[in-house]
Amino acid sequence: MKIKITGDKIFRFSAGIIVASAAVILIASVYILTTGSTEVLQRFGLDFFMGTNWNPVEGRESFGVLPYLLGTLVTSGIALLIGVPLSLGIAIFLAEMAPKAIRVPVSYLIELLAAVPSVIFGLWGLFVLRFWVLNYIEIPVNANLGWIPIFSGTPFGLDIFTAGIILAIMIIPTVASVSREVISAVPNSIREGAYSIGATKWEVIRHWVLSYGRSGILGAIILGLGRAIGETMAVTMVIGNAVGPNAMPTSLFQPGQTLPSLIANGFLEAPTPLEKSAYIGAGLVLLLLSLLINILAHILVTRVLKVKGGAVE
Amino acid sequence: MLNSYSIRKFKNKAAYVLCLCCVVIAVVPLASILFEVIARGASQLSIQFLTSNGLEGGIGPAIQGTLILIGLTSLIGVPIGILSGVYLAEFGDNKYASTMRTINDILTEFPSIVVGITAFSIIVIGVTGSFSPLAGAIALSFMMIPIVARTTEEALKLVLNSIREASLALGAHQWKTILRVVLPAARQGLVTGTLLAVARIAGETAPILLTILGNSYFFQGFNQPMDALPLRIFLNSRQPSPEVQAQAWGAALVLILIVLALNIVVRIATKGRFKR
Numbered sequence: 001m002k003i004k005i006t007g008d009k010i011f012r013f014s015a016g017i018i019v020a021s022a023a024v025i026l027i028a029s030v031y032i033l034t035t036g037s038t039e040v041l042q043r044f045g046l047d048f049f050m051g052t053n054w055n056p057v058e059g060r061e062s063f064g065v066l067p068y069l070l071g072t073l074v075t076s077g078i079a080l081l082i083g084v085p086l087s088l089g090i091a092i093f094l095a096e097m098a099p100k101a102i103r104v105p106v107s108y109l110i111e112l113l114a115a116v117p118s119v120i121f122g123l124w125g126l127f128v129l130r131f132w133v134l135n136y137i138e139i140p141v142n143a144n145l146g147w148i149p150i151f152s153g154t155p156f157g158l159d160i161f162t163a164g165i166i167l168a169i170m171i172i173p174t175v176a177s178v179s180r181e182v183i184s185a186v187p188n189s190i191r192e193g194a195y196s197i198g199a200t201k202w203e204v205i206r207h208w209v210l211s212y213g214r215s216g217i218l219g220a221i222i223l224g225l226g227r228a229i230g231e232t233m234a235v236t237m238v239i240g241n242a243v244g245p246n247a248m249p250t251s252l253f254q255p256g257q258t259l260p261s262l263i264a265n266g267f268l269e270a271p272t273p274l275e276k277s278a279y280i281g282a283g284l285v286l287l288l289l290s291l292l293i294n295i296l297a298h299i300l301v302t303r304v305l306k307v308k309g310g311a312v313e
Numbered sequence: 314m315l316n317s318y319s320i321r322k323f324k325n326k327a328a329y330v331l332c333l334c335c336v337v338i339a340v341v342p343l344a345s346i347l348f349e350v351i352a353r354g355a356s357q358l359s360i361q362f363l364t365s366n367g368l369e370g371g372i373g374p375a376i377q378g379t380l381i382l383i384g385l386t387s388l389i390g391v392p393i394g395i396l397s398g399v400y401l402a403e404f405g406d407n408k409y410a411s412t413m414r415t416i417n418d419i420l421t422e423f424p425s426i427v428v429g430i431t432a433f434s435i436i437v438i439g440v441t442g443s444f445s446p447l448a449g450a451i452a453l454s455f456m457m458i459p460i461v462a463r464t465t466e467e468a469l470k471l472v473l474n475s476i477r478e479a480s481l482a483l484g485a486h487q488w489k490t491i492l493r494v495v496l497p498a499a500r501q502g503l504v505t506g507t508l509l510a511v512a513r514i515a516g517e518t519a520p521i522l523l524t525i526l527g528n529s530y531f532f533q534g535f536n537q538p539m540d541a542l543p544l545r546i547f548l549n550s551r552q553p554s555p556e557v558q559a560q561a562w563g564a565a566l567v568l569i570l571i572v573l574a575l576n577i578v579v580r581i582a583t584k585g586r587f588k589r
Binding site: 006007008010011012014015016018019020021022023025026028029032033036085086087088089090092093094097106108109110111112113115116117118119120121122123124126127128129169172176200201202203205206223226227229230232233236237260263264267268279280283286287290291294295297298 | 321322324325328329331332333334335336338339340342343345346349350393396397399400401403404409410412413415416417418419420422423424425426427428429430431433434435455458459462486487488489491512513515516517518519522523526543546547550558561562565568569572573576580
């Protein structure tokens with residue numbers, strides 16, 4: 001039997017190859033980061049993940065990413081604590097409460113927030129938000145509750161807390177828009193059933209709509225977490241950029257460092273191959289963390305949105 | 314009984330007010346960012362500021378660099394992204410395609426600094442041997458491809474099947490149907506997706522920080538360091554001199570005008586038909 005080569009087959013085949021470019025980029029990144037960090041991983045092994053030093057001086061080199069890993073988790077945690085309730089409020093407002101006339105302009109404003117480049121968030125954080133946070137939150141809290149370790153230190157405005165706030169603002173559009181879609185995907189029969197037994201609008205939302213959509217909303221939150229973890233420029237500009245043991249996030253009102261900001265600050269200046277390898281290793285940790293989170297979010301979000309037939313994410 | 318009902322009604326009202334407050338709180342930073350960028354940036358704007366090089370205190374090289382990056386990145390990213398989207402939409406009901414779709418979605422959320430490291434290692438070290446516009450454009454196209462692929466897929470899915478069937482019934486091959494009938498029918502969606510992707514990459518900083526380095530002079534060649542607006546904002550914001558910091562605000566105004574203009578064009582062109 002002869003296989004006939006037709007234009008259709010060629011087209012389908014070449015598009016099929018092109019579509020794999022995303023996979024190629026992903027695999028290339030994993031490969032580059034793995035080979036690039038071999039040197040530092042071989043030399044320090046587990047200490048690279050558990051160590052707190054960052055000392056590039058030759059002969060006394062010591063690299064550990066623990067403070068930055070923790071810094072990433074703490075700033076992202078603050079972002080979720082502040083950003084998620086706000087996002088859910090916005091999503092509920094837009095999906096269930098807002099009158100039609102203001103629904104469109106408000107969702108447009110939220111989308112606009114997503115369009116602002118992260119470096120401009122950083123610039124605003126560095127010259128504007130920093131002083132709001134310092135004067136209205138950090139100084140009063142530090143004066144009254146400074147005896148609690150996480151509020152101790154001398155507030156300066158460029159620290160882990162400010163970085164967390166700016167991340168909270170930046171994840172709002174993502175979490176709000178995905179949650180809103182999840183809420184809209186809840187079938188109307190659920191709402192009608194609840195109303196028919198006398199529930200108020202808020203009770204319908206709280207006990208039926210939110211619980212029906214909870215795994216999708218969880219997905220939205222994890223998607224926001226992924227955003228927060230990978231965010232680089234805005235954080236780099238406001239976190240204060242501590243290095244070494246000082247970067248351990250012991251107090252919120254203290255300069256810190258996240259994995260992306262560590263790389264953005266030091267990668268190009270790294271003088272020795274070993275230090276460069278250490279930065280690439282930090283990138284590898286970041287990549288694995290982000291892949292894990294995003295795959296989890298992807299599974300949760302797609303599973304929920306597929307429930308509503310025809311609605312593709 | 315009546316009392317408990319009024320409590321429930323009160324809770325209902327309170328929830329409404331609370332959700333409205335969330336919206337207001339989220340809009341405050343947006344308003345403040347726009348206000349500060351306009352207020353602090355507008356005083357910087359002048360023909361001299363927009364056209365002279367870095368040594369004369371202008372952002373000409375940064376504007377030029379951003380335009381070059383947008384052009385080069387689109388040259389690489391748009392064809393690959395659109396073809397990927399075509400595959401996902403037209404031949405997308407198999408295991409291979411759904412795997413690729415998932416990988417594409419994951420790549421959309423890739424940490425941008427990791428993209429920078431990858432492009433640095435492959436292009437800056439391996440190919441051009443120096444920081445270059447090419448490396449920057451390739452880094453940015455890594456971010457553009459998944460966005461364009463996704464929006465293309467969604468745009469093609471909106472094209473009615475009857476149009477495809479009509480073309481096939483007239484005897485056109487499938488590839489010809491896709492290129493000559495389906496893609497033109499979806500062109501509004503394709504333009505929208507491309508513009509949104511351009512708006513997104515125009516403001517990206519982390520990938521180009523590691524690949525184009527920055528430069529005070531205008532374009533020097535495809536294998537030489539180059540400037541770009543987001544990079545200029547970042548580098549200037551770290552300088553101690555207030556004049557240099559003020560230039561960062563001027564650059565921010567230009568960048569935000571480019572990005573918002575693209576978003577508003579898209580918004581007007583589609584009138585909310587094409588979400589996200």
